[in-house]
Amino acid sequence: MSSALRVREVTVAEPRAGVFELALRVRDPLSAPILLTAPQIARDWxxxxxxxxxxxxxxxxxxxxxxxxxxxxxxxxxxxxxxxxxxxxxxxxxxxxxxxxxxxxxxxxxxxxxxxxxxxxxxxxxxxxxxxxxxxxxxxxxxxxxxxxxxxxxxxxxxxxxxxxxxxxxxxxxxxxxxxxxxxxxxxxxxxxxxxxxxxxxxxxxxxxxxxxxxxxxxxxxxxxxxxxxxxxxxxxxxxxxxxxxxxxxxxxxxxxxxxxxxxxxxxxxxxxxxxxxxxxxxxxxxxxxxxxxxxxxxxxxxxxNPLELLADALMESVRRDAESGADSCSLDIQCSDASRRMPAREPGLERGDSAS
Ligand SMILES: Nc1ncnc2c1ncn2[C@@H]1O[C@H](COP(=O)(O)OP(=O)(O)OP(=O)(O)O)[C@@H](O)[C@H]1O
Ligand SMILES: [Mg+2]
Missing domain, CATH: 3.40.50.300 (P-loop containing nucleotide triphosphate hydrolases)
Known part of the structure; x- marks a missing residue:
């Protein structure tokens, strides 16, 4: 059918019983490179x-x-x-x-x-x-x-x-x-x-x-x-x-x-x-x-x-809030491998391997 219609490809679908849909493809969108003129921004995720x-x-x-x-x-x-x-x-x-x-x-x-x-x-x-x-x-x-x-x-x-x-x-x-x-x-x-x-x-x-x-x-x-x-x-x-x-x-x-x-x-x-x-x-x-x-x-x-630094800040904040309210606080034991970076905020006196609860 595609050569009779002089197109690259014809696809046939039946979206509803008895209704036929012909799609005539005149060009292949995948055949040539697509060069963007602006970066694409993701919708949602x-x-x-x-x-x-x-x-x-x-x-x-x-x-x-x-x-x-x-x-x-x-x-x-x-x-x-x-x-x-x-x-x-x-x-x-x-x-x-x-x-x-x-x-x-x-x-x-x-x-x-x-x-x-x-x-x-x-x-x-x-x-x-x-x-x-x-x-x-x-x-x-x-x-x-x-x-x-x-x-x-x-x-x-x-x-x-x-x-x-x-x-x-x-x-x-x-x-x-x-x-x-x-x-x-x-x-x-x-x-x-x-x-x-x-x-x-x-x-x-x-x-x-x-x-x-x-x-x-x-x-x-x-x-x-x-x-x-x-x-x-x-x-x-x-x-x-x-x-x-x-x-x-x-x-x-x-x-x-x-x-x-x-x-x-x-x-x-x-x-x-x-x-x-x-x-x-x-x-x-x-x-x-x-x-x-x-x-x-x-x-x-x-x-x-750095997400580890953000986490340390969030945990400190949570510990501070809990201390104020007298509730049990979440634990805090984080160390970042990259020593060149600012270390995450830590509770005074906490050594690596210890954990506060
Ligand atoms: N979507 C595309 N459209 C057109 N050209 C492309 C596209 N993707 C890559 N290229 C071209 O092909 C080259 C190689 O692509 P790329 O570096 O992504 O390959 P790769 O799969 O990561 O290879 P490797 O395994 O060797 O790292 C690019 O430098 C670019 O010139
Ligand atoms: Mg590569």
Whole structure:
């Protein structure tokens, strides 16, 4: 029918019994790169993905989500999409992010000015630095889970509504196979720290959701070693750019059939398949020119705050309030791994390992 009508493609749907709807597609919205002329701003908590095959906008919500997995061949468009997606949240004062670049390069440089911690270059090759930055997030998660009712009045931070004081924390680990795949570690000592990083990531994905922590794992080597299957299964948003094999697509998307027309195998740069709550959609991600992204992010750098410091302030405030009212106070035991930063306010005389109750 498409050649008779001289269009690229005709689709037929039956929206109501006996009513047939013909859609004549004259061009493929995914065929050519889309260059943005201004950074996109997320609506609510919907992270934009790009446009679908009908030219409509596609987005995946990160509200109440444990994590996001992103996979695809080198040059497939993963880091560019991460920059576009995080950039869309940069204006929110209730979002903070930690960036870790497993490639030890500068792919996420454009986002750095808005990160409370950016681990890149040689530092990203130091497994202990990476472990410590994730331990900070685990501390934040534990303290939030333990003190949630006193801090924000709900067990789940998403129910309370993230705020400047209690922001959503997005933890991005680009090229996560550098840490999570045991084969990346040449020595016994490195393997031991790698195993610690692996268990931290698993714990954050498993328990972090209600504490407002969203883990984003991206890899050019999508296998069950780089993204553990159980971790992937906990991530409601999955994004797969071009891959070579069905196995690689499955490692990112979960269920995947080669018979499906919606396939990321051999896709052009910037084109991928996303799985949002189990539904798969083919999309093209727009490209944000680097200087535009940098400008946008630089202008928002005033919103950066270390979430551990914010938590310490909130706990101090809670302790002070409870002391005034004579109620039992919440506990206070926080230490930030980054000694160059201002340490969180602490109760006088409290040493690390002690806890006040
Ligand atoms: N959505 C897009 N539209 C057009 N071009 C793109 C898009 N995404 C990426 N590119 C181009 O492809 C290049 C590689 O993209 P990117 O760095 O995102 O790949 P990657 O998947 O992160 O690769 P690696 O695994 O090597 O880090 C970019 O520098 C850019 O020139
Ligand atoms: Mg990259």
């Amino acid at each position: 919907d992270i934009p993905l790009g446009v679908d095959e009908h030219g409509g906008a596609v987005a995946g919500s990160c509200r109440n989500v444990s994590g996001v997995v992103v996979g695809g061949v080198p040059g497939g468009g993963k880091s560019a999409w991460l920059a576009f997606a995080l950039g869309s949240l940069a204006h929110r004062e209730d979002v903070q992010w930690l960036l870790i670049d497993g490639k030890q390069g500068y792919d996420l440089d454009g986002l750095a000015a808005r990160a409370y911690r950016y681990v890149s270059g040689d530092e990203a090759g130091d497994l202990e630095v990476v472990r410590d930055s994730l331990q900070d997030i685990q501390t934040l998660m534990r303290e939030r889970l333990r003190n949630a009712p006193e801090l924000y009045g709900h067990a789940n931070l998403w129910s309370a509504g993230p705020s400047r004081l209690h922001p959503v924390v997005v933890v991005v680990i680009d090229e996560c196979q550098a840490y999570l795949d045991a084969r990346s570690h040449p020595t016994k000592d490195a393997k031991a720290v790698g195993a610690e990083i692996d268990s931290l990531v698993r714990d954050l994905v498993k328990r972090g959701r209600s504490a407002g922590i969203v883990v984003v794992l991206s890899t050019q080597r999508p296998t069950a070693d780089s993204i553990p299957t159980s971790t992937r299964d906990n991530c409601a948003l999955r994004v797969c750019f071009s891959v070579r094999t069905r196995e690689a697509a499955t490692s990112v998307l979960g269920e995947f059939s080669t018979e499906s027309e919606i396939s990321p195998i051999g896709a052009p740069t910037g084109v991928g398949v996303s799985s949002i709550d189990g539904e798969q959609i083919r999309f093209r991600s727009p490209f944000v020119p680097d200087n535009m992204l940098r400008q946008h992010i630089q202008a928002l750098r005033g919103l950066v705050a």
